[in-house]
Amino acid sequence: MDYKKLIIRGISYSQTQSGAYALLLEHEETAVKLPVVIGNFEAQSISLGLEKDIHPPRPLTHDLFSKFIKSSGYTLNSVIIYQIIDGVFFSNLNFKCLATEEELILDARTSDAVAMAVRFEAPIYTTEQVLSEAGILLELDIPPVVKEAFSDLESESQSGSLRNLSSENLQNLLETAVKDEDFDAALEIQQEIKRRNKKID
Structure with missing residues (x-):
């Protein structure tokens, strides 16, 4: 499948949902933006993951899971936002074993998937259909x-x-x-x- 690479453009406070944030992803080639509504904890976790110089006193859940994955000999190869149903995005975490190159795919909320991607510096992809259904051209x-x-x-x-x-x-x-x-x-x-x-x- 021909996946479209996304980059993180920013996180803004949601004006219509209390306590929620909008994660803005962008397809560089077309400048189409993909807004994903996420919670406060996930917004904080993604922001901290992007700021490599800031380290919380105790590990966040995504930090803990990342360390577990690395300790198990795996790495995160990519995140794929493959579907949207009734405004809800569905994503996969694509892991690979460094020793055997065995692949492991886990279903995840998109907010969690992006929080993991920034920690592994893994690329984020989506499909043409998702961009067509939910993308916005500014x-x-x-x-x-x-x-x-x-x-x-x-x-x-x-x-x-x-x-x-x-x-x-x-x-x-x-x-x-x-x-x-x-x-x-x-x-x-x-x-x-x-x-x-x-x-x-």
Whole structure:
């Protein structure tokens, strides 16, 4: 299968889910962004994994698991985000035994998989289908009028009334949500846009 390599672009606080964060992954070749909603602990663990100079006084769960894997003679070769169902991403951890080259594949939450990937400096991949279903292409040149429209439309989005909005308003709402780094809302809006496009096709 032709996998698409992702890089970590950052982590931002979720504006619509209390205590949640949005992990932003990006496909470098197309600049398509993949927002993944994660919890506070996972966000902290990924951030600490990226900051190699910061060491917590006691090992975190992902640090402990990483040390166990290395002590067992394995390494993490890659992480693959292979599926999305009802907004939930599914990932595999692909391990390899250094002595025998035997491969071991474990199912994992995407947040845990990324936290492990940063500790092993392992590449993160996804499929064309996942990028197509959940990816967002950022539009940075957003006209000022969109910001005004967003304040009127935001309450409708939060109340689950996306289906009542025009296609133009949905697109404006999507662009503003992305600009404000509210990626979980952006994903919900984009799914409604894609649902309409499928009906047109």
